[in-house]
Amino acid sequence: MRIPCPFCGVRDITEFTYLGDASLSQRPDPASPDAAKRFHEYVHLRDNPAGLHDELWYHGGGCRSWLTVTRNTRTHAIEDAKLTRASKSRAATP
C-alpha cells in the first residue's frame, strides 16, 4: 500500500504506523455525567465497516504527522488522506 501524505507525497506503507478508527480523535468530555460509559465506548468499541473507513495513521518514518486516511477495507483503495489536526480544527470551527 502507498499513502499520499499531505506533506511528503505518496510514500510506502512501511513508513507509517496504524492506530485504527479515526473516532479515536474524538475524545469524550471527561466532565460529562456519563463519562464512564462514553470513555468505555471510546476506548473499546469500534465500527468495522466493509467499505470506506476513516482511520488514523502515523507517519513516523517521515514528517511525524498523524493522518486521517479514508481507506476502502474491501479493496485497500485509499480515497483520501488529510492531516488529523487540520480536520480537527475544521470540526472545531463551525
Next chain:
Amino acid sequence: MTDAAQPNRLPAGGAIQGLIDRDRLLAFTFDGKVYAGHAGDTLASALIAAGVKLIGRSFKYHRPRGIFSAGPEEPNALVELRTGARREPNTRATTIELYDGLEAASQNRWPSLAFDILAVNQIASPLFVGGFYYKTFMWPASFWEKVYEPLIRRAAGLGRASEYPDPDRYEKAYAFCDVLVIGSGPAGLAAALAAGRSGARVILCEDDARLGGRLLGERQTIDDAPAHLFAAAASDELGSLPDVCVMSRTQVFGAYDDGVYGALERVADHMTAPAAGVPRQRLWRIAAKRCVNAMGATERPIVFGGNDRPGVMLASAVRTYLNRFGVLPGRKPVVFTTNDDGWKTVADLAAAGAQVEAVVDPRASVDETLTKAAAAAGARVLLGGRIVDVAGDARGVTSAVVSAGGKRQVFAADLVAVSGGWNPQVALTTHRGGKPRWSEALSTFVPGDLPDGMAVTGAANGDFGLAESLRGGSAAGAAAAAACGFSATPAPQPRAEDEPAAVVPLWHVDGGRYKAFVDLQNDVTAGDIALAHAEGFRSIEHLKRYTTLGMATDQGKTSNLNGHAMMAALTGQAMSDVGTTLSRPPHQPVAIGAFAGHHRGRHFRPTRHVPGHAWAIENGAVMVEAGPWLRPQYFPRPGEKDWLASVVREVRTVRSSVGVCDVSTLGRIDIRGRDAATFLDRVYINTFSTLPVGKARYGVMLREDGFVMDDGTTSRFGDDHYVMSTTTANAAKVMQHLEFCHQALWPELDVAMVSVTEQWSQYAVAGPKARELLAQLYGSDVDLSNDALPYMGCREISLRGITTRLFRISFSGELAYELAAPARHGAAVLEDLMALCDTFGGCPYGTEAQSVMRIEKGHVAGNELNGQTVARDLGLGRMMSTKKDYIGRVMADRPALVAPDRPTLVGIRPVEKGRRLTAGAHILPGGAAAVAASDQGYVTSVAYSPALEGWIGLALVVNGPTRHGERVRAYDAVRNNDQDVTICAPVFVDPEGVRLRG
C-alpha cells in the same frame, strides 16, 4: 556430427541448431556422473543432450519421471542443486541455467534413481488415493507416531533442505517507474519499446536470462528474419534508452496494492557461489504507475494413461528444446494435439531429423495446410483420434496406444509431444481479488477484472497470434506511457503473421490401462478426481484440499484447469460456474531468505550504539541489549569468578564511594510552547504546570484505558520549555503517543515536541562522593552545594564552553546526578568523568548494578510497568491528581481497577537466609496447594542485595500493603524453585531517603 558426450545435440550447421554458444563447453554432474553442455543451456536441455531421460521419482508413488516442460511450470524434473550449505531442494531443471561445475542430484529415490524400492507404493496405491491421510494409517492409533509417520515421511516427499545456515546474502531493493512491463515475449518487447521510445521510465522484468520468450522457442519470422533476431535487436534498443531498465533473471511474483509489485532478481543463482560482496538474490519492491502484463501463457497437457512417463512432454517444450537449445528430445515422436499450434511441432521435429510416427488430433477435420505439412514430414495423420495409453518404463516411453476411427493402433515411440491448448498466465491479475473469465472460444480462463493500472496483452490476454501480440503489446505500451503523460509517434509495426490457432477442449482420455495423472507433482490421478466426486468433495476448493490437486510447489500450473474441468464434467456444471481456485502471491516459489534480506541474526534490526560505546568496550564491558541499544551490563575485573561478583563490587563501590553509569539510551523529548505545561498536565497523572523552573519531577503516564504506559523524570528549563525522559524501551512509543495527543486530541495547544535522545549523552554519577567528583569536573566556579542544586534540581552549566545539563536525580538512592552533554562531546565527557572517578576509587557500573540498586530502593521498572498494572498497584496512587483531567483518568476509576484486593507492590525476602529468589514465581498463601485457585500474585524482579547480603525481590501480591510480615509461598514450577518468603515493604535501603538528599 554428433558428439559422443551429447548424443542428442543437433549438429552445428543443420536446419535447426539452437541459440546456444557452442564454443563454450560447460561440465556438470548429475547424481555424481559428469556431463557436458554449452553456455545458453538449462540443466534440462543439457540432460536431454546427454541422453538422460530419468530425472526423479514422483512424490507418492515413486514413479519414474522425466522432463515435462521447458519453463517454470515444470512439475517433474525437480532436483537438488548444489551441495552442503548451498544445497537447494526442488529446483526446476528447466529453469536452472547451466554453469561450469554445476552439481545436481535427483530426489525422492532410495536407494538409487534407477532402482527405487519404494516404487512398490504403486502396488499399494489403494492406500494412497485422494484423502488417504484422512483414511488410512488410522489404526491402531499407537502406530501413528512410531510406524506410520516415519514410513510416510520416508516414502512421500521431495528434496532435502540443507541442514546448514545459508552462507549467502540477500538484499532488498526499491524501484519506481512509470511503466512496468512483465515478460519479454513479442507482446512485452513491443510494449517496452513503445513506452520506452516515448521517454517514460520503463522497467522490463524477464524471468529468463535472455529476452524473447516464445520467440526463442519457435521458428517464426518478424520482418522476414528469424524472430529471435527481432528479440536481440529489441534488447539492444531497450538497452540504449536511458530511462529503460531491463531486468532479466527477475520474476515478478506478486501484484500488491497501489501499483506495487514484488519481484525476485536471481543475481547469482547461475553461478556456483556469488562473488564476494554480491548477494545471491535481490527482492524488489517496484512501485509502478502503470503495468503492462505480458506474462504469456502456459501450455496445457492432456490426461491419459501413462501420461507421466519420461518422454511425455509439452509440445511447445519440444519446440523450445529444438529451436532454442538445439537438442532432440526424441527420435521417434508422436504428436498429440487438440489445436493448430501443436501441429507446428511436427514440422520442427522433422526439420531436426526426427521421424514423426504420427500426429493425433481429436478434431474430425483441421485446416488442410496442417495435414499437408504433416504428410510432407512423413507423419501419419490420425484425425478424430486420441492417445489412450503410453507404455514405457524407467528408461522412458516405448509406445503410444492411439484410438482413432473405432480401432486402437500401437505406435512405437520414444517421445510423446502433447498440447491441450494454452492457458493465459492470469495469476497476477487475480492477486488483488480479480476473478478470471472463462472463454469458450479458447477453452480456458482469460483475465477478468484487472488491478488498477494494469493492462494485459498478448498471450496473457488470450491473444496468441504473433502479429496480434506485437500489435497489442505496442498499443498497451503506448497507452500506459500516455497515461503517465508521455507520447510518441507510433513506429511502423513489424511484419509478422498470425498462424492458425483453433482449439477444441479435451481434458481427459478415459479407458487407458495405466494410471492417468492430472497433477504430476503431487501424484493426483484421474481416479482421485472421480473418487473426490463420489465422496462429495465436489467444489474445486474441496477438491483441492481432498486430493492435494495444485498444492505442490508448481501450484498446479499444468494441472489445475484439467482437474477442475474433469470435476465440472462429473458434476455437469459449466466452467464459467465452476471458476478457479484463488491464487495468492508468490506466483513462483521465493526463498524465505530473500524475504528476510539483511534482517538475519544480529542484523534482524539495527543495533544502536551510544557515544560511550567504544569506551565501554575498551574497558571490558559485557554488553546487553536494551531495546534497540547495546548497554554495558557489567564491567568484570580480573579475579572475579562470575557476573554476580562484578555486580556486587559495582554496587558496593557506588554505595560507598562513587560510580558512573551511561544512561544515554533513556528517551529524551524536548517539549516547548506556551501550552507546554498544560499539555504535560494532560498526559501525566501528576501536575507539571506547578513545577518551578530549574526543577525536575517524576511523572507517570497512563494509556487511555487506565493502565500505566511509562514513567520518567521531566525537568523544566523555562516557562515554555520542558525536557521529558522516558524509559529506553518506550521512547518511540511515548513520542508517538505525545504527537497523537497533540495533533489528534488537542491541536489547539501551542506546543511542539521533538525527540532528542540521540542529541544528548547522559551519565548517572552516583554515590557519596558524586558531588566532589562533579565539583572537580566543573571547577570551583560552579556551586554544586545543596542550596545551589538541591535534590530534584536541574541546571544548565557550561563545561569548558559546552552547554551541559546537570540533574540532581537518583535512581540508585544515593546522592546522585545525571550529567547530559551534547552527543558529539559525549565520549570526551565520559572519559573525563571516568578519569576523575578513578581518583575517588570509583568505578563504572552497568545495567545489572543499576537494577540491583533500583530494586533495593523499590523503584518500578519494565518488569512492573508490564501493561497490566495501574498506578495504585505500584504504590503510585497518591500521584494521581484529583484536580485535573489527564489521559486514562476516567478509565482508571473502573471498579476492577480500584478494587482493594488487586495485586499490589511489596517486597519479599527468603525465609531461609541465603536462598535464591526467582522472578516469575507465584505467590501462594503459606502452606497452600500449588493450584491456580490459590494464586495471589507473582514475583516481578529479584536481585542479590549486597547491602542486605541476601536475595530480595519485588512482587505484586493481593492486598500486599496490608500483609507486611506475612510468610507466604513463592512457587516457581518453571525454574524448580519452591520456598517460603516474607512479605515486607518494597524499600530495602535507606527508606527515609536521607542519602539522596545529602
